Amino acid sequence: MDTSNINDLSEVVEADRIHVWHHLSQHKQYEAVDPRVIVEGKGLRVWDATGRETLDAVSGGVWTVNVGYGRESIANVVRDQLLKMNYFAGSAGSIPGAMFAQRLIEKMPGMTRVYYSNSGSEANEKAYKMVRQIAHQVHGGKKWKILYRERDYHGTTIAALASGGQEERKSFYGPYPEGFVPVPHCLEYRSQWGEVEDYGLRAANAIEEVILREGPDTVGAIILEPVTAGGGVITPPEGYWPRVQEICKKYGLLLIIDEVVCGVGRTGKWFGYQQYGVQPDIVTMAKGVASGYAAISCTVTTEAVFEMFKGNPNDPLDYFRDISTFGGCTAGPAAALENMRIIEDEGLLENTTAMGERLMGNLNALMEKHRVIGQVRGKGLFIGAELVSDRTSREPLAEATVAAVVGAVMKRGVQIGMTNRSVPGFNNTLCLSPALISTADDVDQMSDAIDGALGEICG
Numbered sequence: 001m002d003t004s005n006i007n008d009l010s011e012v013v014e015a016d017r018i019h020v021w022h023h024l025s026q027h028k029q030y031e032a033v034d035p036r037v038i039v040e041g042k043g044l045r046v047w048d049a050t051g052r053e054t055l056d057a058v059s060g061g062v063w064t065v066n067v068g069y070g071r072e073s074i075a076n077v078v079r080d081q082l083l084k085m086n087y088f089a090g091s092a093g094s095i096p097g098a099m100f101a102q103r104l105i106e107k108m109p110g111m112t113r114v115y116y117s118n119s120g121s122e123a124n125e126k127a128y129k130m131v132r133q134i135a136h137q138v139h140g141g142k143k144w145k146i147l148y149r150e151r152d153y154h155g156t157t158i159a160a161l162a163s164g165g166q167e168e169r170k171s172f173y174g175p176y177p178e179g180f181v182p183v184p185h186c187l188e189y190r191s192q193w194g195e196v197e198d199y200g201l202r203a204a205n206a207i208e209e210v211i212l213r214e215g216p217d218t219v220g221a222i223i224l225e226p227v228t229a230g231g232g233v234i235t236p237p238e239g240y241w242p243r244v245q246e247i248c249k250k251y252g253l254l255l256i257i258d259e260v261v262c263g264v265g266r267t268g269k270w271f272g273y274q275q276y277g278v279q280p281d282i283v284t285m286a287k288g289v290a291s292g293y294a295a296i297s298c299t300v301t302t303e304a305v306f307e308m309f310k311g312n313p314n315d316p317l318d319y320f321r322d323i324s325t326f327g328g329c330t331a332g333p334a335a336a337l338e339n340m341r342i343i344e345d346e347g348l349l350e351n352t353t354a355m356g357e358r359l360m361g362n363l364n365a366l367m368e369k370h371r372v373i374g375q376v377r378g379k380g381l382f383i384g385a386e387l388v389s390d391r392t393s394r395e396p397l398a399e400a401t402v403a404a405v406v407g408a409v410m411k412r413g414v415q416i417g418m419t420n421r422s423v424p425g426f427n428n429t430l431c432l433s434p435a436l437i438s439t440a441d442d443v444d445q446m447s448d449a450i451d452g453a454l455g456e457i458c459g
């Protein structure tokens, strides 16, 4: 059935209403309004079943469609690849799988191996399994704990949630597996230590304190987002990353960087960690890898990590005992290769830096007019504006008011997002992550809509 030419959209809307269980949705609320079925996209714009046009400032809702909608060249590459060879898994390779791994590694000095799966959660699970197997095989059962940071998010499966620093997402799904230990967040605007001179160092040293408390021989790894996404668009404070790297070296921790959101150009470099000069041991990525044209995620490692899994040829059970069925789909790496070509040929990293600065500038300028904007933070086209009811006390603006602002922005034809309830009472950050092809007119339209909405809702 070719669904691209269905004309009777009322049937589609009804099927969606009665049969689809939507992600992150309360259905009592969802069913009270007409379901929003998106039928078409081009560039940064999408159209729903009623014909309504929206400027998408969140790249498909969850910061994914980095190269924008309607990319014919990706569709063609995927189509040709599927007709030639769609799938084979296990120990066999594929042309796009091999070629994308090679191109990706060129962008990631120090890394050498790419392990394919399908989602960000899965990529992180693979990383955790690597840490655990190394603990068993290399460290004699020690160094099995994995540190994670408050407010960070690493996915929705049980171990990924166990390593999630967002209480709202976690609260109904325990008990969790052992060995995931939190460290303090690094949002200076909400400093845990009052006003400190060197907040970046203080926050990084807090990681060392946790390692010493847990016992360094029990801790094997730490997972961090380069810029925390759903937890509040938290850019790391000055001095944070170099100290984190030192601490990892000092205590023999593997540094896992979760690039699921920041990766593939979002911050203006290929990977977010490259903004901060750190060298990871394992990097995970998903969303922007193929911009949502196909499902693909990668767990990328150094040769040193990979070496530990090469195995003893005389022991048939000595290897990484893991598989992902759809890690053998060729559509993912085929789309990812073309996605990467587009970013390069169209100069999208440079555009992201330039347009990110423009959007940050626009939002910072709005601070003069709108006292509810407490702080604007971000890197590249990945920007958050934290809203407060009082600038001095930094009391967060009520969630319902922030949601009303998002609704009023939507009424003006622009879709923005809101970060998660990472800490109770703190669902107060507007979030923008438009496609890397954004133009000056597009980003101005986004900030104009926010300006109008804040005026309407917050006076």
Ligand code: PMP
Binding pocket: 062, 118, 119, 120, 121, 122, 153, 154, 155, 156, 225, 229, 230, 258, 259, 260, 261, 286, 287
């Ligand atoms: N890591 C980060 C930083 C994320 O933001 C997300 C998803 N929003 C994930 C991991 C999980 O990715 P997925 O939903 O593809 O499993």
